[in-house]
Amino acid sequence: xxxxxxxxxxxxxxxxxxxxxxxxxxxxxxxxxxxxxxxxxxxxxxxxxxxxxxxxxxxxxxxxxxxxxxxxxxxxxxxxxxxxxxxxxxxxxxxxxxxxxxxxxxxxxxxx
Amino acid sequence: xxxxxxxxxxxxxxxxxxxxxxxxxxxxxxxxxxxxxxxxxxxxxxxxxxxxxxxxxxxxxxxxxxxxxxxxxxxxxxxxxxxxxxxxxxxxxxxxxxxxxxxxxxxxxxxx
Numbered sequence: 595x596x597x598x599x600x601x602x603x604x605x606x607x608x609x610x611x612x613x614x615x616x617x618x619x620x621x622x623x624x625x626x627x628x629x630x631x632x633x634x635x636x637x638x639x640x641x642x643x644x645x646x647x648x649x650x651x652x653x654x655x656x657x658x659x660x661x662x663x664x665x666x667x668x669x670x671x672x673x674x675x676x677x678x679x680x681x682x683x684x685x686x687x688x689x690x691x692x693x694x695x696x697x698x699x700x701x702x703x704x705x706x
Numbered sequence: 707x708x709x710x711x712x713x714x715x716x717x718x719x720x721x722x723x724x725x726x727x728x729x730x731x732x733x734x735x736x737x738x739x740x741x742x743x744x745x746x747x748x749x750x751x752x753x754x755x756x757x758x759x760x761x762x763x764x765x766x767x768x769x770x771x772x773x774x775x776x777x778x779x780x781x782x783x784x785x786x787x788x789x790x791x792x793x794x795x796x797x798x799x800x801x802x803x804x805x806x807x808x809x810x811x812x813x814x815x816x817x818x
Contacts, residue, residue, distance in 0.1 A: 636810070637791075637809055637811055639808075643806075684750075686749070688806065693755065694740075694752050695740075
């Protein structure tokens with residue numbers, strides 16, 4: 595069966611520090627991968643999606659970047675965090691045939 | 707992608723049917739309607755999806771109007787565990803574009 599792992603679960607970082615959130619999927623090949631962010635009390639905002647290794651599409655200009663170094667690995671990064679980067683970050687993968695999205699458990703980032 | 711509009715919040719008595727509406731007036735012929743829900747601080751969970759015909763599974767029923775401009779998610783016998791934010795999204799798939807965009811959803815509260 596397919597599983598998705600996302601870490602760390604909780605992160606508290608000072609303004610200006612770097613960020614790396616990692617997501618891996620098991621049990622499937624060539625998944626479409628996504629990073630979403632949810633600010634407090636808000637809906638889900640799509641940040642990045644990837645249809646293959648090295649292929650990243652960015653939805654919103656921002657302080658973040660994403661990379662896909664391996665087929666089932668998706669990384670969200672920042673060189674210098676801003677206060678506005680605080681939020682709940684969710685990684686997801688989808689099956690192309692059905693479009694069903696499977697989400698990780700999320701990473702809660704607090705920037706102080 | 708077609709945009710969706712949902713009421714921001716709804717209440718439903720426990721044991722009654724919860725009917726959650728969604729408008730997607732700009733939906734295209736090849737776009738599917740998907741429903742997800744998000745319980746507090748967890749990743750969203752897939753509920754159901756459809757194209758033209760009404761659909762039913764163990765969780766819910768999906769009613770899509772004949773012109774496909776709106777749909778209704780029905781939870782037949784709501785329980786307290788159904789309290790969550792419900793998202794309606796539309797999706798089209800073609801090679802290289804798998805963007806799935808969520809709106810702000812409907813916050814459903816089940817009243818004991």
